[in-house]
Amino acid sequence: MKTILVPIDLASSAEHTLAYANKLAVRWPAEVVLLHCHHGDEFTAEAGEKLEQQLRTLAERLRYQQLTRQDGRRIRYHYRVLSGCLHDHVQAEAARCAADLVVMSLDYIDCGRVEAAGNHAATITGLVACPVLVVPPGRRSLPTRVAFSADFSTLDLNVLPKTSALGGAFPAQLQLVQFYAPSHRPERARLKRALEKAASQLTWPDITTHLVEDEDALEGISDFCSRTQTQLLIIAPTSSATLLRFFDVCYAKTQSYHTQIPVLVIQQNEQKPTTACCARCAQQALREAQAALVLGAHI
Structure with missing residues (x-):
């Protein structure tokens, strides 16, 4: 089962992000997990229920405004509301739902901090194993x-x-x-x-x-x-x-x-330098190479 994890900050750009994820979910097809991380005042069960209802309202509105009725009914949504910052939860949440793809806004606001566009997305990319699709504001069709x-x-x-x-x-x-x-x-x-x-x-x-x-x-x-x-x-x-x-x-x-x-x-493993990390390591490598040469000469 394919799963798309969509972090939602409920800002204006969130609608465009979910609209793009919906199109992917229909074409793939895939389930959609909407994740909202609440940062700020003390988090209560009542506050969590209100935020989940906001996610449901957004998803249901876009489901029928954006898609045909048949395609809209085909998408299965799941909702997660957590207290804290996205970067503290996204790794565990992506693993929990076995996400094949994370779709998030270029302008996503994490922990209440507004940074340069893409900075929060860059952080999230380094935390999850699956690919991350970063969507800029605006409505758009799937690519050709x-x-x-x-x-x-x-x-x-x-x-x-x-x-x-x-x-x-x-x-x-x-x-x-x-x-x-x-x-x-x-x-x-x-x-x-x-x-x-x-x-x-x-x-x-x-x-x-x-x-x-x-x-x-x-x-x-x-x-x-x-x-x-x-x-x-x-x-x-x-x-x-x-x-x-x-x-x-x-x-x-x-x-x-x-x-x-x-x-x-699609994140790669960070490339490691091929040179020695310090003078001590270089000297140790040189001694080992010389010892190997001496050993080889006596064999």
């Missing part, structure tokens, strides 16, 4: 053009099955995009092989590959999405710092294209 940007030469292998699993929800044209800097032109053949290998392992109905030269991959993907009128962007950042840069406030202020469309984040 999807772009997946990553360094496919170093891509974590667990990302590809997660991406394929979402093919049913987004049965659109998928464009795999590999960027490389001008200084890496001699590696074009290797990068192209990695790109084609990734495409062969994805069970998506329609895939095209693109090898694009650009000094800055983030600037490049925004331009690429704008040029191709991409309606959903998939990224696989290798660190929380990379993800935070993606949602940097400067891109929101300039209304960069990638901040105006839904972004699906």
Whole structure:
């Protein structure tokens, strides 16, 4: 059973987020779990019941305003109201309902703190094992053009099955995009092989590959999405710092294209440095290598 976990802060953008999740739930199909985390005054049972009723009212209104009666009846909703902050509960809640996808607003407000758009979403992405779909404000249809940007030469292998699993929800044209800097032109053949290998392992109905030269991959993907009128962007950042840069406030202020469309984040394991972490470790590694050489000479 597929499950979509939708954190709802009951702000104005929450309606657009749930509307998008509803469309996914019908197409996939999937159940929807609405999660509201209340931060502020002392939390009582009565307050919890009122908040759950607000979630039910929102879900029922959108069910019949947005969808046909047949599709609206098909969605099964579950409601969860908890005291505290989303980042304290989302990991356990995603595990509890076996969420296949988290859908949340780009402007989600967590713990009553208003931050730069995407910052709270970046935090949540690092806490859950499933992909996180970040939806900007505004009503939109499900995508017909999807772009997946990553360094496919170093891509974590667990990302590809997660991406394929979402093919049913987004049965659109998928464009795999590999960027490389001008200084890496001699590696074009290797990068192209990695790109084609990734495409062969994805069970998506329609895939095209693109090898694009650009000094800055983030600037490049925004331009690429704008040029191709991409309606959903998939990224696989290798660190929380990379993800935070993606949602940097400067891109929101300039209304960069990638901040105006839904972004699906599939988290990779953080890449570990290949160099020694300190001088002591380096010296220890050197001693072990020398000992191995001496041992080998006496065998």
